[in-house]
Amino acid sequence: MAELKDITPHLSVAAEQAQRDGRQRRQLRTFIPELVQLERMLAEAPDSVRTRVVTRVQVRDLTLPVYRTDLGSDSPDAPVVLFVGGVHGLERIGSQVVMAWLASVIARLRWDAQLQDLLSKVRITLLPILNPGGMYLNQRANPGGVDLMRNSPIAAQGRSTFMLGGQRLSPRLPWYTGDPEQGMEPENQALSRVIEELLPGRPFSLALDCHSGFGWQDQIWFPYAYRRRPMRRIDSVMALKLIWEQSYPNHNYVFEPQSAHYLTHGDLWDYFYKQINRKGQGTFIPLTLEMGSWRWVRKRPRQLLRLDGFFNPLAPHRHQRVLRSHLVLMDFLVQAAVSHEHWLPTGDQSVLLREAAMMHWYREA
Incomplete structure (x- = not known):
């Protein structure tokens, strides 16, 4: 007893x-069915798919992990492709697109010899759900009320759009930048550590951050968002745009700098681009995929009765179409990273492409 x-x-x-x-x-x-699906997918993945938790987020009585997944080459000279989703908790479709691509790769790893050969030449890192706390709460911001895309220590050069460009009034209002004296939020600090570990010293690196936003078309934005003048290596963005359009002439994406729409404070990719660019090594191209949600709402107006209906396709057939429609772009970016030496401009070609970019995107500026 x-x-x-x-x-x-x-x-x-x-x-x-x-x-x-x-x-x-x-x-x-x-x-968060996406987090459960991701954990199940990673548990069943082969050993070549490596996973770790980069940080944990406390929300109410839950502790939520932020997962990082790596596959491909461990060589420090290999180019890097970084896929990020779920920066805004409401925009679940961003995480779902990244996870759809990852699921496709994991399935193909078991039989696709060409894919295995490709991965031996490139390093791919994914953070499919950067803001699980916001996703759990069904809100754009993280649990602290901070908009992670307005949270870096960089200020707009010029008048930003009221509220939309970032505000410091209150975390109860959208687009709150956070307190600059407190530094970046834990989720962004985790992303920063991943970038600092992976990108410096690489000959070429590329990031795609998947979002949904108001618009009729899918858009691919690139820095800068804080000023209307071009980034230093704008010629490399123009070169990437040209080889994409030559390879897939029937695409529906619009390539534009974010500043063509509005200026913002604290843009994450402006900050990371400047940090990597200061080191003066290699080429880094950060891109943001903005999936046009107005089309989904126009075809199904009753989505407006639900908050997530503003940002996600709710009709099953439309949701499936979105998940498969971006796989080609993501495959292309991996292949472009592997073959960057064959299209990245140098010398006179760099000068010509910079002039073309200035005429195409910055004529008014």
């Missing part, structure tokens, strides 16, 4: 812990 009494408290504690874990699992299945 004495032994049974000694064990009973431990059994009750274990039962309570199991009950809490079960309750957390049910909550995650209800509010």
Whole structure:
């Protein structure tokens, strides 16, 4: 009996812990099915797909992980492709697109010899759900009310759009930049550590951050968002645009600098581009995919009755179409990174492409 009494408290504690874990699992299945799907996918992935937790986010009584997945070459000279999703918790489709591409790659790894050869020449890193707390709460910002895309220490040069460009009034209002004295939010600090580990010293690196936003067309934005003057290596963006259009002439993407639409404070990719560019090594091209959500709303107006309906395709057939429509772009970016030496401009070609970019995007500026 004495032994049974000694064990009973431990059994009750274990039962309570199991009950809490079960309750957390049910909550995650209800509010973040993407996180449950991602964990299941990574658990079943081959050993060549490496996963780690870069940070954990506390929201209410839950602790949510931010997963990083790596595959491909470990060579420090290999080009890098970084795919990011879920920066805004409401825009679940961004995470779902990144996960759809990852699921395709994991399935093909088992039989596709050409893919295996390609991955031996490039390093691919994915952060499919950067803001799980915001996704759990079904809000754009992270649990602290900070818009992660307005949170870097960089200020707009010129008048930014009121509120939309970032505001410091209150975390209760959208597009809150956070307190600059507190530094970047934990999710952004984790992303910064990943970039600092991966990108410096590489000959070429490229990032694609997947969002949904108001618009009729899918747009690919590139820095800068804080000023209307071009980035230093604008010729490389023009070269990438040209080889994409030559390879896939029937595409529906619009390539533009974000500043063509509005200026913002604290843009993440402006900040990371400047940080890497200061080191003066290699070429880094950060891109943001903005999926046009107005088309989904126009074809299904009752989506406006739901908050997530503003930013995500809710009709099953349309959702499937969106998930498959961006796979070609993501495959192309990986192949472009591997073959960067064959299209990245140098010398006179660089000068010509810079002039072409200035005429195409910055004529008014």
